[in-house]
Amino acid sequence: MSPHIMTDHTAHAAPPHPAPPAEKPVWTLEGDTNTPQLVLRGAWTVQSGGMAPFPTDGLAQGRDHNTLTFDTQGVTGWDSAFIAFLWDVKQAAGHAGMQFDPQGLPASxxxxxxxxxxxxxxGKAANHKPAPLLERVGGKTLSVLNETGTVTELALETAQGACKTLTGKSGMRLKDLASDIWNAGPSALLIVGVVNFLVGAILAFVGLVELRRFAAEIYVANLVGIACAREISAIMTAIVMAGRTGGAYAARISTMLGNEEIDALQVFGIPVSSYILLPSILSLGLMMPLLYIYGTIIAIFGGFVVSVSMMDISPLGYLNTTFDGIALREFVFGFVKSFFFASFIALAACRVGLQAGRSAADVGIAATRAVVIGIVGIIAMDAVFAVMATALGI
Known part of the structure; x- marks a missing residue:
């Protein structure tokens, strides 16, 4: 007779007395060492205490190659606690070298x-001994070189696509380029203007406080003009665009990666570099130098407002001093730096977006990494440009 589960069925009418508590689960190992049988009785539920684990040495008396069978005719009910107990029994049978025969159990x-x-x-893998120092340094070096090569290849593909754009043979859509130009240019005028105005005003205020000690207040115009045209405006504009546009690029590309849009483009044979990356990189490369010029003018105006309001000088005299003290090469130098800053921000953001995972959390991680890499890279590149300018006498 096949075993079955016995359950109590109560009538719809309320019983005159409360239902008796469920019988506690009990197991016994019967039979001899050649034919062991595990007899189960009672209600194997969580409420009745069926979560007690089976001892790992409960079948230690069994012999190898014997088969463990079950008798569940006395089981009055069961739930997930019964399955957990049987799984423990199965592990104990494996340790004892016995075969586990589930035929006597309920079908479900x-x-x-x-x-x-x-x-x-x-369990957790044992801690391995760390690799030697030279091996770790070599691995990191190879990783950096590989990433540098990947980014360089991406930059070359973008440059090639930009050249093809002039002949109308690139895979870039002009609609995407126009949209990215608007987002990277006119949409950023307000925040770039506010930041540069405040920076110019702060620089003029600090310069006035110090130069007043030497009765050289008029030279604050040269200080604000040269500092903003050569360094401050280019750096501040690049930092603003790294946080605003670079993070947006990384988030957009990582979202497309999670939605499998990148995979779809690759399946159809559409180059990702020309269809997605080229409009982003080209738009930021075109707009950043223009934003630098705009930011420099706004920063000089911020210094102008503070200086005219705090010292006895005519507005025309301040402007003449500013234009006489700033050479054209200062604007050219800042203009060139802005272009390289923009290219680095766009390339880094796109690369981070392509490396991101496919979950929603990875989108935020990619945006954060793009902003951090962009800002750190801008400062590092500006240091390199400063050394180059000193060496060239600019």
């Missing part, structure tokens, strides 16, 4: 038990 319990793994998951 057999199906649930079959979904569980044969063995528990392995």
């Amino acid at each position: 319990a057999q199906r649930l038990l079959a979904l569980l793994p044969d063995a528990p998951a392995s």
Whole structure:
């Protein structure tokens, strides 16, 4: 007779007395060492205490190659606690070298038990001895060189696509380029203007406080003009665009990666570099130098407002001093730096976006990494430009 599960069925009418508590689950190992049988009785539920684990040495008396069978005719009910107990029994049988025969179990319990793994998951791997220092340094160096080569290849593909744009043979859509130009240019005028105005005003205020000690207040116009045209406006504009546009590029590309839009483009044979990356990089490269010029003018105006309001000088005299003290090469130098800053920000943001994962959390991580890499890279590039300008006498 096949085993079955006995359950109590209550009538619809309310019983005159409260229902008796469920019988506690009990198991006994019967039979001899050649034919062991595990007899189960009671209600194997969580409420009745069926979560007690089976001892790992409960089948230690068994012999190898014997088969463990079950008798569940006395089971009055069961839930997930019964499956957990049977899984423990299965592990103990494996350790004792016995075969686990689930035929005596309820059919539904057999199906649930079959979904569980044969063995528990392995614990945390043992800590390996760290690699030697030279090996770690070599691995990091190779990783950096590989990433540099990938970014360089991406830059070359973008430059090639930009050249093809002049002949109308690139895969870039003019609609995408126009949209990116608007987002990277006119949409950023307000924040770039506010930041540069405040920076110019602060620089003029600090310069006035110090130069007043030497009765050289008029030279604050030269200080604000040269500092903003050569360094401050280019750096501040690049930092603003790294946080505003660079993070947006990385988030957009990582979102497309998560939505499998990048995969779809690759399946159809559409180059990602020309269809997605080229409009982003080209638009920022075109707009950043113009934003630098705009930011420099606004910064000089901020210094003008503070200086005219705090010292006895006519507005015309301040402007004449500013234009006489700033050479054209200062604007050219800042203009060239802005272009390289823009190219670096766009390339880094696009590369980070392509490296991102496919979850929603990875989008935020990619945007954060793009902003951090962009800002750190801008400062590092500005240091390189400063050394080059000193060496060239600019």
